[in-house]
Every structure is written in structure tokens, then in C-alpha cells.
Amino acid sequence: MLGVVALGGSPSDAAAAQPASAVAGDPEAGAVLAGLAGCLACHTEEGGAPGAGGYALPTQWGTFHGPNITPDPEHGLGAWTFEDFERAMRHGRDPDGRFLYPAFPYPSYTGISDDDLRHLWAWLQFLDPVAQPDTPHDLNPGARARSVLGLWRMVGFRRGPFEPARGEDPVLARGRYLGEAVAHCGGCHTPRSGIGVPRRGAELAGTDAPPEPSPDIRPHPAGDPHAWSHDDRVTLLAYGMTPEGDFVGGEMMRLVEEGTRRLSDADREALARWWHSVPPRPASSADDR
Ligand code: HEC
Ligand code: HEC
Incomplete structure (x- = not known):
């Protein structure tokens, strides 16, 4: 679509x-x-x-x-x-x-x-x-x-339009396009330097910056009991519900209702694939298990 x-x-x-x-x-x-x-x-x-x-x-x-x-x-x-x-x-x-x-x-x-x-x-x-x-x-x-x-x-600033990386899987490229260029998940979830440039190596690592604190949404390291499955990600994008059964609030629910819920199934799958592909959080930040 x-x-x-x-x-x-x-x-x-x-x-x-x-x-x-x-x-x-x-x-x-x-x-x-x-x-x-x-x-x-x-x-x-x-x-x-x-x-x-x-x-x-x-x-x-x-x-x-x-x-x-x-x-x-x-x-x-x-x-x-x-x-x-x-x-x-x-x-x-x-x-x-x-x-x-x-x-x-x-x-x-x-x-x-x-x-x-x-x-x-x-x-x-x-x-x-x-x-x-x-x-x-x-x-x-x-x-x-x-x-x-x-x-x-x-x-x-690096001028677009978006280009898939050489040899990039088309589904992943589609998801990266939706996640980086259109939905700009990093706009809220990636911490920025003092001059407002996204911090390298900290994609989707979460930030307390205004207007609303946005949590770390990087994948958990492999084998971590908190790790989300692909279906967990698709469910979040379709309904705003986390694996614990909580619903997201604020700007995030608005994004789900007006954006990710209305995507085609194929685009939601692609977005979830890209989201899973960002570098995971370090193992040390998962020590609450
Ligand atoms: C995070 C907040 C934010 C989002 C999301 C956003 N904008 Fe804006 N937009 C702004 C701000 C702030 C300005 C003013 C920038 C300036 O004065 O230099 C602006 C400026 C603009 C302008 C220039 C208007 C002018 O009079 O010069 C256009 C066009 C525009 N936005 C369209 C859009 C469209 C279309 C979207 C969605 C694809 C969008 N914006 C999403 C915050 C946003
Ligand atoms: C306009 C800012 C904004 C954008 C853009 C945004 N988010 Fe969020 N997100 C938030 C905020 C704020 C929260 C915390 C919501 C709450 O308090 O329930 C959140 C929460 C979440 C959560 C819940 C995490 C948890 O463990 O409870 C996930 C998952 C998430 N976002 C994924 C995404 C993805 C994927 C994208 C891009 C498709 C995205 N977000 C884009 C602001 C944003």
C-alpha cells in the first residue's frame, strides 16, 4: 500500500x-x-x-x-x-x-x-x-x-533519498526505510549530543530528553530472558501492547494508532525486522535477571 x-x-x-x-x-x-x-x-x-x-x-x-x-x-x-x-x-x-x-x-x-x-x-x-x-x-x-x-x-545532515545498502535484503531495506526515513523511531529513542546530533553507536538506546522520555528499545542480547520475539515486535506495532501485556502511552500510542497499526502486514513485518536488526544493548544493562 x-x-x-x-x-x-x-x-x-x-x-x-x-x-x-x-x-x-x-x-x-x-x-x-x-x-x-x-x-x-x-x-x-x-x-x-x-x-x-x-x-x-x-x-x-x-x-x-x-x-x-x-x-x-x-x-x-x-x-x-x-x-x-x-x-x-x-x-x-x-x-x-x-x-x-x-x-x-x-x-x-x-x-x-x-x-x-x-x-x-x-x-x-x-x-x-x-x-x-x-x-x-x-x-x-x-x-x-x-x-x-x-x-x-x-x-x-546527509541528503537523501534513502538507498538500500549494497546487497541488502529487500525486506530489511523496506523496514529500514520505514523506520529511519518515515517513522524516525530514533527521533525520540536515540540519545543526542549537545548540538542535537544522534549519538553514534547508540541507535534506539533511549533518552530522557524532552518532550517525553523514551525508553531503550534496542534488542536484548541473544539468550537474554527479556528478549522480544519477532511476533512481540509485530504485536507492539499493531496494537501498542508489550509482551508483559502493558499498553504504551503518550506519543507512542498515537504513533501506533495513526501510523504502525495502519500499515500493511508486509510493511509491519519489515519494520519489525529492521528494529530487530539494530545493534543490541550491551549484556551488562540486562543484569536485572
Ligand atoms: C518533531 C516535530 C515535527 C514533526 C514530526 C514534523 N514537523 Fe514539520 N516542522 C516542525 C517544526 C518545529 C518546524 C519549523 C522549522 C523552522 O522554523 O525552521 C516545521 C516545519 C515544517 C515545514 C516548513 C513550514 C514553513 O512554513 O516553513 C513543513 C512544510 C513541514 N514542517 C511539514 C511537515 C510534514 C509534512 C511532516 C510529516 C511528514 C512534519 N512536518 C513533521 C516540527 C515537526
Ligand atoms: C514521537 C516520539 C516517538 C517516536 C517517533 C517513537 N517512539 Fe516509541 N516510545 C515513545 C515514548 C514516549 C515511549 C514511552 C511510552 C510510555 O510511556 O508508555 C515509547 C515506548 C516505546 C516502546 C515500549 C518499550 C517498553 O519496553 O515498554 C516501544 C517498543 C517503542 N516505543 C518502539 C518504537 C518504534 C519501533 C518506533 C518507530 C516505529 C518508535 N517507538 C517511535 C516515543 C516515540
Whole structure:
């Protein structure tokens, strides 16, 4: 379902009737991708209209406020072309070429394929336009100038799209694409350095950083009694239930409900395979047995 979606009709017919940016893309596939990527979580304030912005995101750089991404022409993306959207998602730049802050997870989204970007763009057109101005970010003095981001990008950004590794198993590659580029599990579960770059060798090792502490979800070492099976992982992704029978809460349950639950079985299996493939936690951290 998340793969390439065939375009109905001939592209030239469609192009005659609509702006080029609206030609391709399936909004329903886009909705699943958006749920998995958590777009509305950061772009909707409590009780606010979906995508209209205002949500406060505390980080070590200060507090960001997700901007309005509804199709409103003045305050949202209504005047953007698909190319503008692609530049934001893949290159982390706004239509004027200014750097965007990596609080917007473009360092992950840069991996999203052209087809999936079109699906997301098609989905965005279905949000109700809301004429709500953006709330300014409230950043620490050292982070206020967007020019500092040029330096950050040299260490924190590698441009996509995602490519499977040479000889990589296609199911694993699909799972890695979903887990790293779209769902960016590491966005919440991987600890970061002082400048907000994911710490090497600590993928999915858990962090107490705001907005919510996120546990260590690395696989347990082989033979550990706490180790999750493949089916345990698939169940978590489908229902949000752990092997102990607890349900996850907060942002994680939202991700399950709006994203991983709605994936095809094949994509959920692939995501679970990738998750199992990240380097395990060291044996010493499992000494509670
Ligand atoms: C973790 C929070 C977070 C998530 C998840 C997130 N965004 Fe954002 N987004 C932000 C923040 C914060 C900004 C503002 C960045 C800046 O000012 O440089 C932003 C900026 C943007 C912009 C640029 C808007 C503008 O006016 O310049 C677009 C487009 C966008 N996001 C779309 C999306 C889409 C589509 C998704 C899902 C695929 C998404 N975002 C997911 C936090 C998030
Ligand atoms: C928006 C932030 C965010 C993202 C993205 C995210 N998680 Fe989580 N995750 C959390 C938080 C917060 C918790 C703790 C939830 C709770 O308190 O129940 C959690 C809990 C979990 C747990 C429960 C661990 C346990 O032992 O109880 C698992 C498993 C998990 N996440 C896996 C994933 C996977 C796999 C992905 C990517 C597909 C992912 N998470 C993406 C925030 C996130």
C-alpha cells in the first residue's frame, strides 16, 4: 500500500486540468505516511485544528512551535508548489532558501522517496485551510540565527533519498526505510549530543530528553530472558501492547494508532525486522535477571 501507487489517467490530461504539483500522489497513502511520520503531532496544538500549528516542542535549543501546514494561502502552505515542499522535506530549506531547524525532522525525511513525498503532498491538500498565523519560536540566544544551521548541517545532515545498502535484503531495506526515513523511531529513542546530533553507536538506546522520555528499545542480547520475539515486535506495532501485556502511552500510542497499526502486514513485518536488526544493548544493562 505504501509502495508506488499507479497514477490514474494520462499525466498530460491531468496536467492540463491541474497545477503540475497536484498531478501525482494518493492522499490515502499519504495519510498513512503522515501518521507514521507524526506530522500532525507537531503541527497541531491541543484542541486546535489539524495542521494549523502552534504546538510547543521543547528542545535543548529552546521551544519550537510547529508552523501552520494547512493549505491556507497566507499562513499555511497554500502558496507552495510541490517543489517547495520537496525542498523543505529533502533539503531542509524554506521557499526562500533559508535553512529550517532540524526540530523539523527533515534529516530523517530527506530519505523519503519521491513517490511518497507526492503522496504526502496530496494528503496535505485535504487538510482544512486555517487562517492561523504561526507562533514565533522561543529559542536560546545561541540558536536564534538560522545561519548557525549551516554549520550544524555539516555534521547533522546527509541528503537523501534513502538507498538500500549494497546487497541488502529487500525486506530489511523496506523496514529500514520505514523506520529511519518515515517513522524516525530514533527521533525520540536515540540519545543526542549537545548540538542535537544522534549519538553514534547508540541507535534506539533511549533518552530522557524532552518532550517525553523514551525508553531503550534496542534488542536484548541473544539468550537474554527479556528478549522480544519477532511476533512481540509485530504485536507492539499493531496494537501498542508489550509482551508483559502493558499498553504504551503518550506519543507512542498515537504513533501506533495513526501510523504502525495502519500499515500493511508486509510493511509491519519489515519494520519489525529492521528494529530487530539494530545493534543490541550491551549484556551488562540486562543484569536485572
Ligand atoms: C518533531 C516535530 C515535527 C514533526 C514530526 C514534523 N514537523 Fe514539520 N516542522 C516542525 C517544526 C518545529 C518546524 C519549523 C522549522 C523552522 O522554523 O525552521 C516545521 C516545519 C515544517 C515545514 C516548513 C513550514 C514553513 O512554513 O516553513 C513543513 C512544510 C513541514 N514542517 C511539514 C511537515 C510534514 C509534512 C511532516 C510529516 C511528514 C512534519 N512536518 C513533521 C516540527 C515537526
Ligand atoms: C514521537 C516520539 C516517538 C517516536 C517517533 C517513537 N517512539 Fe516509541 N516510545 C515513545 C515514548 C514516549 C515511549 C514511552 C511510552 C510510555 O510511556 O508508555 C515509547 C515506548 C516505546 C516502546 C515500549 C518499550 C517498553 O519496553 O515498554 C516501544 C517498543 C517503542 N516505543 C518502539 C518504537 C518504534 C519501533 C518506533 C518507530 C516505529 C518508535 N517507538 C517511535 C516515543 C516515540
